[in-house]
Amino acid sequence: MTNYREILRLKYLGFNNTQIAQSVNCSRTTVVNVIHLAEENGLQYPLSEQVSDKALFEILYPAVSSKQTYKMPDYDYVYNELKRDGVTRDLLWRVYVEECHRNGELPYQSTQFNKLYNDYLHKKNATMHLDHKPGEIMQVDWAGDTAQILDTDTGESIKVYIFVATLPYSGYSYVEGFFSMNQECWVSAHVNALKYFGGAPKIIQCDNLKTGVVKHGKDEIELNRAYQELAEHYNTAIIPARVRAPKDKAFVEGTVKMHLGPVHEIPPPFCPAVLFSITPLFMVNFPPLEEILTAPPFNLVELLIIVLLLLFYVLT
Secondary structure (H helix, E strand, C coil), X not given: CCCHHHHHHHHHCCCCHHHHHHXXXXXXXXXXXXXXXXXXXXXXXXXXXXXXXXXXXXXXCCCCCCCCCXXXXXXXXXXXXCCXXXXXXXXXXXXXXXXXXXXXXXXXXXXXHHHHHHHHHCCCCCCXXXXXXXXXXXXXXXXXXXXXXXXXXXXXXXXXXXXXXXXXXXXXXXXXXXCCCCHHHHHHHHHHHHHHHCCCCCEEECCCCCCCEEEECCCCEEECHHHHHHHHHCCCEECCCCCCCHXXXXXXXXXXXXXXXXXXXXXXXXXXXXXXXXXXXXHHHHHHHHHHHHCCCCCHHHHHHHHHHHHHHHHC
């Protein structure tokens, strides 16, 4: 069931209809209809505590049901449109849904839409181009590799889990280690990252781990309660990546692979052979990370000069 209360909350915070649709996992048309119906019925956020989710639904939509057949998408059109720059499956699905609503027809959900398109393509793959704006999104995840510290009393090796937050537009990242990946550490990591960046983005994009997302179905996204409260506190929206779609948060994945790598392979003098507490790992890891991420990029002239110098060195 669509989270109508969350739609009204995000609209109250100033998010546009497309961003709200992505956060609540519904079509943009649904968002527009809910906002329009709320205005017609005099509903404004914050809602009264007496208005339950069921009551809100009954106010917005009277109990009307009708049996309809699904409208088959025009996949010839979809195939040709996907050849154009900037056009994605998700965009075409939303256009298809809006067209169905205008014509009073029943659209397929995105999962079935994509499945039917995959059948049409006979297992032909497609990629998605993502554009980002400054300060719009923060992507977060736990790194796949863990660090190890040595307990000086028992000699036991203890795992340290690496939290990574990345701003896709700039590639600027925050890294912190924890002894657990539980709810408290997950929320604390977000708070520390936002403090480090000096502000909150419009959108936080995470993976579908249980400390963040309770349920991610084709019709509904349910966030962990503490995670939802964090979003409300910072006036931001949380949009989980699609299930088994790591490219949705490719920038934080890239930070983990390119800049952190397996933690145990960080060479001296940046990382000592044995760590005895969680602090020194990140005291030594932050400077190299920031040097990489804040270094100015080469321009074409500088790159050409470097190549010519290397060729001269090799030939002589």
